[in-house]
Amino acid sequence: MLIQWFPGHMTKTKRMIEDHLKAVDVVAELLDARIPASSANPMVEELVKGKPRIVILNKADLADPRQTDRWVSFYRKRNIPVVPMSVGNGKNKKKLLSLIRETAKPILDKWYRKGLKNRSVRLMILGIPNVGKSSLINFLAGTAAARTANTPGHTRGKQWVRLSEGLDLLDTPGVLWPKFDDQTAALRLAATGAIAGDVFNPDEVVPVLLSSLAETEPQVLKEVYHIDDVNQDPQLLLEAAGRRRGCLLPGGAIDYDRAETAVLHDFRSGKLGKITLDPVPEEEP
Structure with a gap:
């Protein structure tokens, strides 16, 4: 079996992300804690190009906590800020918001010196389809700010979501690489629901x-x-x-x-x- 999935709108999404990266301070890469490697998009590092980045291990409540701890250590050893996340967990929310602010602090300090004392942190969340991005944004915003769905590729277009905590989130559709070089990863993505059911x-x-x-x-x-x-x-x-x-x-x-x-x-x-x-x-x- 060879799984291939790269809907046409994702090419447009990649260009849109490149266009809007200049407007954000921090990029959050959203991964599925059950498959952190398989759900990581190889294009992200290329797209971010040195922009401050954090990793969110979402759906941590479904993953083996011992393995999640090992993944956290893996990223921290590489100086990549990381936080496990379960939507609905208030403590997780506080940790995530704290990590975002901490990561954005050098940029906010720079704006502060220029006289912009109340500037919000501008955040972009990137993730492959169906890793829970819209649900996470709704949870952070405390409202149904972004549409949610149980099928991949649901989110379309672009929308800013204002958070009361002084965060502005730029919601973008999930992106997926155009070719699965690793079919084991593809199979695991299919098992978790990240790949549409009519593709496998x-x-x-x-x-x-x-x-x-x-x-x-x-x-x-x-x-x-x-x-x-x-x-x-x-x-x-x-x-x-x-x-x-x-x-x-x-x-x-x-x-x-x-x-x-x-x-x-x-x-x-x-x-x-x-x-x-x-x-x-x-x-x-």
Whole structure:
């Protein structure tokens, strides 16, 4: 399987981001804490070009907290400010706002010396589709400032969102790279819902997801789907999961379509527990 997804509007989005970067002080890169590497857009560093940047590990409530801690250390060792985030968590919100202000302070001090004492911090949030960007903006603003949707590529156009905390956010559509050089990353993006469902085949994504869980989280398969032997062919794991979830056709045969949908829903909703699919890269000697 070769997953490719680069809707035409994303080319326009890339140009728009380049045009508006001069108007912002800080860029926040929003990643999925379950797949920080897979959800990182290779174009971001090129686009930012030295602009102060922070990393937000969103959906941290669905990720393995131990792995999230390791990812935080990974970014901090590279002098990249980072904060785990779960929309709805007030403490997370305070930490994020504090980090944004801290990162923007040198720029605000510069404006202060020029006589602009009450200038707001101008923030741009970049992230691939469906990593929760609109929901995060709504949470920070305390209102439905940006539209939200459960499908990738929903946000269109440009809008500024004024925050009471002295922050102006420039909301832009998510961007995704034009070619998946790493199909493992593509499969993980599909599993988390970052890639539209009509672009990939669940019958190829779900077995890979189950194989990954059998290797890294075998107890999950045992506890949720009552699979004693996780070292089976992924198709047999799917059959066992489908049977456990009641995905059966008349006569007792497995309804594979329903079984695949059930497994994806269980993973995305957190029913399988807090899971991180992307391991932290090993440190170079």
